[in-house]
Amino acid sequence: MSSLENISQEGIQCLAFADSYTKKSDPTSLLPTLWIGTTLGSVLTMMINLPEADLRHTQPVVITTSGGPILRLKGSILTMSFLDCNGALIPYSYESWKDDSKEGREGREGREKRERTPTKQGSGSRTSPVPAADGDRQFVVLASEKQARVVALPSQNCVYRQQIVDTDFVVKSETVSLKDSVCLVNYLSTGHLVAYSLPSLRPLVDVDFLPLTELRIAKTFCFSNRGHGLYLASPTEIQKFTIDAEFCQQLNEMLGELFLPRDMPEPPKESFFKGLFGGGARPLDREELFGESSGKPNRAVARAAGGVGEAGARVSAVAGEVARAHQAVLERGDKLSQLEDRTERMHSHAAEFSSSAHHLMLKYKDKKWYQL
Structure with missing residues (x-):
């Protein structure tokens, strides 16, 4: 110095x-x-x-x-x-060194050792x-x-x-x-x-x-033979580059696909127990209980409807029959009111039953069959 x-x-x-x-x-x-x-x-x-x-x-x-x-x-x-x-x-x-000109002559006995400078x-x-x-x-x-x-x-x-x-x-x-x-x-x-x-x-x-722009690039930037190099682009990504034009021309032939497209399978059907225990509380309406979707009406209901029609015909003919029909209509209104109250209570009981069933499912969900 x-x-x-x-x-x-x-x-x-x-x-x-x-x-x-x-x-x-x-x-x-x-x-x-x-x-x-x-x-x-x-x-x-x-x-x-x-x-x-x-x-x-x-x-x-x-x-x-x-x-x-x-x-x-x-x-x-x-x-x-x-x-x-x-x-x-x-x-x-x-670094390893191999002389291609000497390949195939290693087995010869009495081979003269020549002085060489170790070059590639x-x-x-x-x-x-x-x-x-x-x-x-x-x-x-x-x-x-x-x-x-x-x-x-x-x-x-x-x-x-x-x-x-x-x-x-x-x-x-x-x-x-x-x-x-x-x-x-x-x-x-x-x-x-x-x-x-x-x-x-x-x-x-x-x-x-x-x-x-970052110190990480300066610390990780490196070159290799054939004009290649790489650096750490982010804490989890490595970026490779090259200055060889021949390699760039062959790059498209070396590209591949990592994922292949596939059609999505059909969703599984909902089982009875999943709808019963896993669905939670479900709202119920009158149409679902008593409408067309609830099924065929009872034969007694059909006979009652036919009786009301005959009573209407008798009302047009006789005044007494009208009075009796009016009384029957009033009684029928009371019965419909009672039926509506019962429907309300049934809806409340159904909600309570659904809540109880959900809690029961949560209680036994993680237990095996032999633990029940």
Whole structure:
């Protein structure tokens, strides 16, 4: 650090383990190293000297910081990745690697082991050779909140640089494989998605995508290979996106239906017990009890009606018969009044019975048949 006051303000932002050519004095040695990116834009390297496998339990691992490159960029370091001399992406140590050209030859005895740089040769991420200084075998891609650089190793010369933003900052940056090449994809605080080719850092994509409105988006925004990415749109929703036009053309073929329409079944018929116990109090009227819907009238009622007609005929002939008919009509009115009173009482008793039946149903609703 240039000032002792800034030591307490600097922290580690990202780490990357890689086999890299870090020494200018020994350009042919490929050493395991740990690259450290800090919040103030510093890039430090730590060389790891591993003992032989049979001596691991007796000899310690030696870590040195001298001799490695020290680089400085503007803004906090966001990502560090490595390319071989042809511009192919070198996978990280934790990623699986498979060489398709060696498939089918593993069973041969006496196969010569060839030294190789662990690159994804079989994955199709290969570009044309990149002009570099003599002896350079590797490129390291460094991206910060403000700019990006491509540094050749072991000469440690900056071969390409790009100022991504001036006043704003980069939220997320990642080196991904897209089709047959490698590119650096960035999500800016202005909501733009910006992509650059590697290692030349030529602009490829600049599109207004998503405004940075919440901190949750900045924390969960990430990129993956083939131009895909995702972020947490809400506390319960994940939003996926892509910058690959070929994937967008095939999207309609990959869509499906989660639910299939089905006709609603017919409602079940109301059972007798449900209408008796579960219906509650029901209003009753005179028409329902004594009207046409109540059924056929009694034969005695029909005979009484016929008697009234004959009495009417006799009233027109004889005055005495009229008096007797008038008396019969008065008596019939009294009987109708009594019948109405009885109907009222019957209605009241029916309501009480319905209420009692409902309470009885509630009492025995949750009990089994053997508990009754």
